[in-house]
Amino acid sequence: MRACVLTMFFLFQMALPSGARPVEDSARIAHLLNRITFGMRPGDIQYVQSIGINKFIGMQLNPASIPESPVLKSQLSNYPALLRDPVDLFREFKAIKNDTGQGNSGIHSADPGKDSVQRIGEYFHGIGQQYVEARLARAIESPRQLQEIMTDFWFNHFNVSINKDLDHIWVGPYERQAIRPYALGRFRDLLGATCHHPAMLFYLDNWQNTAPGSKAARGRFTGLNENYARELMELHTLGVDGGYTQKDVIELARILTGLGLPLPQASRNQVAYGTAYCFNPNRHDFTDKVLLGQVIHGSGEKEIEEALDLLSRAPATAHHISYQLAQYFVADNPPKKLVDRLASTFQKTDGDIKVVLSVLFASPEFWDDQYDGAKYKSPLRYVVSSIRAADLQPHDLQPLVAFLRMQGQPVYGCLTPDGYKNTQEAWLNPDSVMRRINFATATGTGKLPGANANPPNYLSLAGTVNGGILSPHTQEVIAKAPPQLKCPLLLGSPEFMHY
Amino acid sequence: MDRREFLKVATLSSLTYLFPWGRGWAFSNGKDDADSQKLIVIFLRGAADGLNVVAPYGDAIYHQLRPTIALPGPGLQDGVIDLDGYFGLHPALAAMMPFWRNKTLAFVHASGSPDSTRSHFDAQDYMESGVPGLKTLSSGWLNRLVSQLPSKRSPVQAISLGPVLPRIFAGLASVATVPPNITTQLMAIDRPAVAESFKELYQGLNNDLGKAFAEGISAHHEINEVLSSADDNPPPGPMNREEIMANRGAPTPRKYNAFGQQLAGLFRKDPSIQIAFLDFGGWDTHVNQGAATGQLANHLTPLAQGLADLVSGLGPLYKKTSIIVMSEFGRTAHENGNGGTDHGHGNVMWLLGGQLSGGKVYGRWAGLSTNALHEARDLPTTTDFRAVLCQILIDQLGVSKPALAKIFPDFRPPGNPFLQT
Numbered sequence: 001m002r003a004c005v006l007t008m009f010f011l012f013q014m015a016l017p018s019g020a021r022p023v024e025d026s027a028r029i030a031h032l033l034n035r036i037t038f039g040m041r042p043g044d045i046q047y048v049q050s051i052g053i054n055k056f057i058g059m060q061l062n063p064a065s066i067p068e069s070p071v072l073k074s075q076l077s078n079y080p081a082l083l084r085d086p087v088d089l090f091r092e093f094k095a096i097k098n099d100t101g102q103g104n105s106g107i108h109s110a111d112p113g114k115d116s117v118q119r120i121g122e123y124f125h126g127i128g129q130q131y132v133e134a135r136l137a138r139a140i141e142s143p144r145q146l147q148e149i150m151t152d153f154w155f156n157h158f159n160v161s162i163n164k165d166l167d168h169i170w171v172g173p174y175e176r177q178a179i180r181p182y183a184l185g186r187f188r189d190l191l192g193a194t195c196h197h198p199a200m201l202f203y204l205d206n207w208q209n210t211a212p213g214s215k216a217a218r219g220r221f222t223g224l225n226e227n228y229a230r231e232l233m234e235l236h237t238l239g240v241d242g243g244y245t246q247k248d249v250i251e252l253a254r255i256l257t258g259l260g261l262p263l264p265q266a267s268r269n270q271v272a273y274g275t276a277y278c279f280n281p282n283r284h285d286f287t288d289k290v291l292l293g294q295v296i297h298g299s300g301e302k303e304i305e306e307a308l309d310l311l312s313r314a315p316a317t318a319h320h321i322s323y324q325l326a327q328y329f330v331a332d333n334p335p336k337k338l339v340d341r342l343a344s345t346f347q348k349t350d351g352d353i354k355v356v357l358s359v360l361f362a363s364p365e366f367w368d369d370q371y372d373g374a375k376y377k378s379p380l381r382y383v384v385s386s387i388r389a390a391d392l393q394p395h396d397l398q399p400l401v402a403f404l405r406m407q408g409q410p411v412y413g414c415l416t417p418d419g420y421k422n423t424q425e426a427w428l429n430p431d432s433v434m435r436r437i438n439f440a441t442a443t444g445t446g447k448l449p450g451a452n453a454n455p456p457n458y459l460s461l462a463g464t465v466n467g468g469i470l471s472p473h474t475q476e477v478i479a480k481a482p483p484q485l486k487c488p489l490l491l492g493s494p495e496f497m498h499y
Numbered sequence: 500m501d502r503r504e505f506l507k508v509a510t511l512s513s514l515t516y517l518f519p520w521g522r523g524w525a526f527s528n529g530k531d532d533a534d535s536q537k538l539i540v541i542f543l544r545g546a547a548d549g550l551n552v553v554a555p556y557g558d559a560i561y562h563q564l565r566p567t568i569a570l571p572g573p574g575l576q577d578g579v580i581d582l583d584g585y586f587g588l589h590p591a592l593a594a595m596m597p598f599w600r601n602k603t604l605a606f607v608h609a610s611g612s613p614d615s616t617r618s619h620f621d622a623q624d625y626m627e628s629g630v631p632g633l634k635t636l637s638s639g640w641l642n643r644l645v646s647q648l649p650s651k652r653s654p655v656q657a658i659s660l661g662p663v664l665p666r667i668f669a670g671l672a673s674v675a676t677v678p679p680n681i682t683t684q685l686m687a688i689d690r691p692a693v694a695e696s697f698k699e700l701y702q703g704l705n706n707d708l709g710k711a712f713a714e715g716i717s718a719h720h721e722i723n724e725v726l727s728s729a730d731d732n733p734p735p736g737p738m739n740r741e742e743i744m745a746n747r748g749a750p751t752p753r754k755y756n757a758f759g760q761q762l763a764g765l766f767r768k769d770p771s772i773q774i775a776f777l778d779f780g781g782w783d784t785h786v787n788q789g790a791a792t793g794q795l796a797n798h799l800t801p802l803a804q805g806l807a808d809l810v811s812g813l814g815p816l817y818k819k820t821s822i823i824v825m826s827e828f829g830r831t832a833h834e835n836g837n838g839g840t841d842h843g844h845g846n847v848m849w850l851l852g853g854q855l856s857g858g859k860v861y862g863r864w865a866g867l868s869t870n871a872l873h874e875a876r877d878l879p880t881t882t883d884f885r886a887v888l889c890q891i892l893i894d895q896l897g898v899s900k901p902a903l904a905k906i907f908p909d910f911r912p913p914g915n916p917f918l919q920t
Contacts, residue, residue, distance in 0.1 A: 122855040136911035205786050208837050220787070223836015227785050230617075230842075240618050246874070376708070406678070408662035415780050416544075418620055425637070428707055429713030434688055437697055441687035477700045485696050488687070492697060494708055 006324045024053050031372055034499040035329050036060060036361070039143035041383025042460045057361050059183060060146035061354050072141040072391070079130035082172055086198050087276055088167045089127070091264045096123050107476045118128055122230070124168035131172035133164070139384045140394075150183035150353070151175065152380070153328055157411075157421030158194040158236060160203040162412035167203055169414045174199035177275045187321065187351030188312045191236065193273035195308060198261045200469040201277065204228035204417065207260040207363040209253060212284035221283055229253035231417045239320035242293060255296060255303045257282035279304075303423040317344035322356070329360055331371050332423040338365040356499025373466065373498040376424035379407035381434060381499065386443055386491050389464045396450030403439055407432050439491045444488030458486050503766035537766060537820040539775045539809070540667070543802075544623060545783035547826040548795055548840055549847035550878060552592070553606050553643040553860060557585035560867040562899060564833040568790045568840075577687060577791035582606075586860045587730060590791050592801035594807040598851055602858035603810075603817075607887050607916060609845040609862045611828055611880040615873065617842035619783070621905045622827035626884060627667035629907050640906055642670030644892070645774060648901040653771035654717035660762070660777040673710070675718035679758070679766075679777075689723075721769070759805035763812025766820075782826065786837040810851060816851035823888070825849075828880050832867050848887055854895055861917055884917045 029048045033040045036057070045144065048056045057064050063173050076082060081089075096119055101250055155175060162171045178193035178200070194200050201207045206228035210221040217223075229252035233244045258426055260283070262269040262276040267277045279301045285296040296303050296312055311317060322342035326334030341363065349355045360366055377385065383400050394400065409427075414420050421427075444447045446455035460479075462468060470478075470493065478489050521915065522782045526597070555561045556572040557581050570589060571578040579587025580596060598604035614621050614631035626633035630642030643658045659665060668674045687693045694716070701712045759778065781798050788795050792805055807822075810817055829846030850857070864883035865871040873879040889912040892898040898906070 030856065199532055205837070208786060210834060210836060217836075220837055225785060225835065226841055227836055234618055234620075240616075240621055246617065406662060416619070424707065425669065428711050429659075429662075429676045430673075430711045430713075431678065432662060433708070433711045434715040436684055436721050437693075438687045445765055473703070474700060477696065481696045482692065485693065488693070489696055489700055493700060494704055497708060 015481065024049055026460070026467055027225060027372075028367070029053060031367070031369075032057070032361075033467070034373075035366075035375075036149060038139050038148065039388040039499070040467060041388045042391050042464045044464075050118060056359075060144070061357060063144035063184065064146050068145055069141055070136060071368045075137045075141065076134055079134045080178065081127045081130040082134055083474040084127075084169075084284045085276075086170050087262045087264065087266050087269065088099050089173070090166070090198075090262070093120070093123065093166070093169060094264065096120060096176060103159075103487065123337065127318040128162050128168040128171070128412075129401075131175070132401055134172070135411055136384070136400055138387050139231055139380070142274050146357075147180065147183055150357075151180045153325075154179050154183050154190060156422075157324065158190070158200065159414050159417050159419035160199045162411075164203055166186070167199055168309075170197075170199035172201065173197075173275075178273065178477070181274065183356050184357070187317075187346070188308065190353075191272060191308050191312050193275055194236070194261070194306070195232070195304070196272050196277045197275045198277060201228070201259065202259055204231055206256055209257050209259070211254065211257045212281040212283065214281060214283050214429070216258070216282035224249065224250070226252050226253045229256055232256075233311065233419055237320065238314055238316040239323075242314065242316035242320060242418050248292055251296075252307060253290045254285040255289055255291065257308045258282070259301075259304060312351055312461040313347075315347060318343040318351070321351075322346055323355065325360060326365075328422055330365055331374055332425070335365050337478060338363055375422070375499050376388070376428050377497055378420065378422055378427050379404050379432070379499055380411075380420075381408075382497070385496070385499070388440070389463075389496070390443055390456035390461060390487070390491070392443075392448070392451045392456070394448075394451040399451075403435075406435060433497075436497065437488075438495075440492030441488040442484075444491050445484055455484070456487050457491075458483075461487055461490050465493065470495055500905055503758050504658050514810050523822075524870065533772055534894060535770075535819070537773055537775075537816060537823045538644075538891075538896060539762070539777075539820065541622075541806075541822065541824045542627075542665075542667070542776070542778040543782050543824065544619070544778050544780045545825040545826075546619065546622075546828050546842055547782040547846070548784060548788065549796075549826070549829040549845070550610070551790070551795060552589050552787070552799070552833060552849075553582065553586050553608055553847045554579050554584060554865065555864070556587045556591065558867055562652035562831075564867060565610040566834065567833050567838055568788050570790055577598065581718075583860060589796070589799055591796040594800075594803040595851075597807070598810060598860055603851060603855055604682050604852060604856055605850045605857040605859050605917075607848045607850065607861045607882055608864055609880060610882040610916075611845045611884055612849050612878060612889060613883055615844055617720065617844075618827065619827060625828050626825065629885065629888075630909060635908070636908075638663070638670030639667035640888070641667045641774065641776060642672050642674065643906045645674065647898060647906060648672070648773065648896075653721070653769075654714055655721050655769060655772050655869050657774040658765070658772055658776075660758070661710070665776060665778060673714045675714065675722070677718075677722060688719065690784075710843060722765075737826075757808075757862050758803075758809025759810075763814075763816075766816055768811060784830070785835070785841060788834075788839040806851065811858065817910065821850070821852035823850055823891065825884060829837045831876050832878060833873055834897070843872045843877035845880040848884065850887075850891070852891075852895060856917055883913070886912050886914075890915055890917060 005260060019096050026045050026049070029045050032053060033048065071146050098117065142148050154426040159196050160167055160171055160174055162168055172198050178197040182193055183406065188488050204227045205225045208220055209228065212223045227251050230249045232247065233242065233252065234240050238244055258280045260280060262278050266276070281300055284300060286300065289296045289303070291307055291310060292314070319339065322339050323334060326339045326342060326462065330338060341362060345356050345359045378455050383403060387394065401411065402404055409420055444455060445453070446453055452455040474493050474495060478486050481489055551568065551570060554570045556570060562569045570587065571579035571581055573587055577590065578893045580590055580593060581587050582599065587597070595604055612625055612631045613623060614625050628636050630636050647657070654673065654674045657672065659669065659674050659676050660679050662678065664674060664676055664678065686845050688697065701709055704712070762775060779802065784794050787793065807823070808820070813820055825848050826846050829843040830840035830845045835841050865879065865881065869875050871879070886908050889903055889907060892903060893908070
């Protein structure tokens, strides 16, 4: 019902001739841009003023309505790995592994073990860095900012670490196939896609999850592996207080037995949610299970869909996801009323992320100025917002990649399944503030490696940092500062550390 | 202060913190710092397998429960190093045996959290906050300890290795974060003009960011000064490298490299450093854990070498230092279908220190029969980790009982865990 009212509201706004609408408050727009993009660029506020906040939100919620940037397209064409298929990459990896004599007795090289480890390492690095740079390029350059913001959110939610062996080559397809297409879609689809993707099945070990004593149980496929089942409930759906028990973890692990990696012979694979995988019934437990009090008959692969349906529809899931969205977009400690409203919307729409976000962006809590500038930027947000505010187009992204590593947030590099946090508590510490000031000084004086050689335009930057809204004290200090320090002070200001 | 009061104060935002900016730090240097006791806490994230770190090789059930990953007894091929005729040390930890022999290394087995969550995130949270089961206290116990120490007003009294401040150090007391490879680094803030402008910009900012900025500058200058000062007392050379070679050149996780020597060097050069924290990951061995060699061994070898380097590097300071190695929970007593182990409950804590009554495996050990196990699958927790920490704080750091109550609210130490065998 509420969704209907909102849609009408947007349509009504769009129907008005543009001259009839009052110019919207630039502080309001700055807050919106701070939250639903990776940071303002020069001219962004004026652009939103010209089309109106509601139209802008409507477009961002429907990324297909926004043409992709030709500059970005050209940048992404430097990363051919982005279009590779996981099965194809797997075949290539195996060829390299076998080619360097790993497992053989080293006829050609003095130390075959070391040589093959190095070659595989180089292969992994070569592919992995393409994904890392592409992700930064998109965050900086894409006009579909909300889609990138949500891709980042969902990637962290369904985290896979690039550091775990095959995931070096699989995180790219994982994001392309299982995350970005569903980032503003249905939660149930995200759940299904991530559950079937080899990157996740490998990362959380489900590819080895086997019913003990089943037909194909042998070698490394001998028994139950609870790892994925646990995180599927604890992190991806219900949340740690979502009311599941250790017994439920085991039941879910049994349901997931046999769900594994796609095979090099593509014809033997299945495809679901746009991703290839292989369900091996000979490793599956066909007995009946009881999950969260519900009976799930041992029918085979269908059990997995039933389990995902059950989990995605649980009220605890609606609450868990809503809490995280409210934290991501509003405040580290999100107001309960907002979380409850979002959870209720989530349930009523069966997990329609777009509608939940529309409600969020229309909520009084989202626009409450007690939350203006209240979130502390994660290293990723800090770096990307700096590049955007200074209107830079780096030709080499490696210095940014290195900076993020030093700040403790390497791209795709969160080792644990819970993903990167977005709270002040996680990121604010004395040493990292010093490093940000370092970065701000380099960027502000035109000395950031890989970027333009000239300092940013001061007037343009001053109008863009936090939408030009700076405290009197900040303005005073900058006014007095020597000219070459004005841009560093803007980029290193307390206002710019927050959003 | 009663518990409710304590919780109120502990969760107050640090807007009430008045940083004395402009008056500079007054370091106390010399005698009283050199006499102060040191504490180093090392957290192994991911639930390190305690049953293979200190293995009950003397129990037949241990070998039955772990057909492929149990460590053989001492004297056998790839066997444990005997500790006391029943327990043996994982062979990858050979570098630590000198400290067992000189009685400054001890273990507390079947120790851990009273809360039986098997969630890494919750369990780490509880072990770092020091209030298992309670999620509303936002500070960490190590930060509360810093608040209880006699104030030296040094910005590096407490240091945390790594770019991100961990939960255990969250709170009102200031903690310096030090990059993991502890080297001097020139930053923009070292240029006087830059420093002057930014100090002015952040002047009077009485919130968490303002505080972090001020501490960042102080700590940065202090550490650079310390590391660039003349090296009068080079730390003794590293211990025997054969233990690393024995691992057949397996790659050392980069993070473990040289932490021992570097951390020891820092402590020796700056007597005002009292508390340090570092953590290591990669312990979550669900698949292919290995026994004497393999995944677990690959992490244990460089850790042992680092600890050995740390102890020898501390030199005369070792007498006044306590080193605690802990992990959020242990792993299942039995191995799983993938040559690994799953999340468990009780674990072993490792203790090193000049004043320790070492050369013993402490803790109440009930064996590995099904009825002795927690939920018929895990080592139980028969000693609360806080009991161990409290005893170290009392015996080694001279922390008073009232101060302890503030560090571990809602916990009454049940007695000295080192008086049990």
